[in-house]
Amino acid sequence: xxxxWTGSVAFGLVNVPVKAHGATEDHDVGLHQVHDAxxxxxxxxxxxxxxxxxxxxxxxDKAYDDGERTVVLTDEDMExxxxxxxxxxxxxxxxxxxxxxxxMLERSYYLEPDSKSPKAYALLVRTLEETELTAVVxxxxxxxxRLGVLRVRDKVLVLQGLLWNDEVREADxxxxxxxxxxxxxxxxxxxxxxxxxxGDFKPREFEDEYQxxxxxxxxxxxxxxxSLDTGETFGGGEDGKRAAAKKSGSGDVVDLMEALKxxxxxxxxxxxxxxxxxxxxxxxxxxxxxxxxx
Numbered sequence: 001x002x003x004x005w006t007g008s009v010a011f012g013l014v015n016v017p018v019k020a021h022g023a024t025e026d027h028d029v030g031l032h033q034v035h036d037a038x039x040x041x042x043x044x045x046x047x048x049x050x051x052x053x054x055x056x057x058x059x060x061d062k063a064y065d066d067g068e069r070t071v072v073l074t075d076e077d078m079e080x081x082x083x084x085x086x087x088x089x090x091x092x093x094x095x096x097x098x099x100x101x102x103x104m105l106e107r108s109y110y111l112e113p114d115s116k117s118p119k120a121y122a123l124l125v126r127t128l129e130e131t132e133l134t135a136v137v138x139x140x141x142x143x144x145x146r147l148g149v150l151r152v153r154d155k156v157l158v159l160q161g162l163l164w165n166d167e168v169r170e171a172d173x174x175x176x177x178x179x180x181x182x183x184x185x186x187x188x189x190x191x192x193x194x195x196x197x198x199g200d201f202k203p204r205e206f207e208d209e210y211q212x213x214x215x216x217x218x219x220x221x222x223x224x225x226x227s228l229d230t231g232e233t234f235g236g237g238e239d240g241k242r243a244a245a246k247k248s249g250s251g252d253v254v255d256l257m258e259a260l261k262x263x264x265x266x267x268x269x270x271x272x273x274x275x276x277x278x279x280x281x282x283x284x285x286x287x288x289x290x291x292x293x294x
Contacts, residue, residue: 008087018111018121020141021110021111046060092138094133096132105162109158110156125156134149146162
């Protein structure tokens, strides 16, 4: 794991030298664009609109256009900004762990102690654990001044970027169901359904099904050539059509209470009762009748 940034965490007079490492990675299958007629690779070129020449990335500057004038900003200009030169993660506040709105969270970085004496690092980790607090910090990374939080994960400091307040948009539509009447029975059934789905979150139990299917499709095409029946790979026929209809939301429309009842029964028994089947009571009667017949 290669570090992408070196600096220090500073709060008060305490200084903790650290190295930052990317804590997450993209697992998506890498795809590129090709011409559908001959399979030729499609590439994008950086071309100047004035001289028409193709431009190397190293010869490109940034610019701001206000509609009438353009200001060109070179790499030297960007690096001259005081915030860009800072190599500190400045702690500005400690807040309760649950006070950070998840909508503000961005990418995460592991912070590795970068000192022969990591006591200050260990002390900060222990302090955050014991106080159940999160450190709100400011730092500069990749030509941007950022807001972030410091928290602990498996005894390792994690720096997580935050959106600035003006980067979070307000919902410009009425709150869902704000004027909708919910009956006590509907709320009771909904709560019962939620209770059946309640448990501890275990990330390893979840997989990116789309990426798994994409990899399977690629493997099939590699083995069979360009001619491939996708239905044979992922399952087709009537079952596939029914699954597609279910995903698209087509099919019978059921009322809310009926949907809640059937959902609870499905979660409890592992099977979906037929509409109007009477649920548990009806199946109990069927079992009793079978026993008498035996």
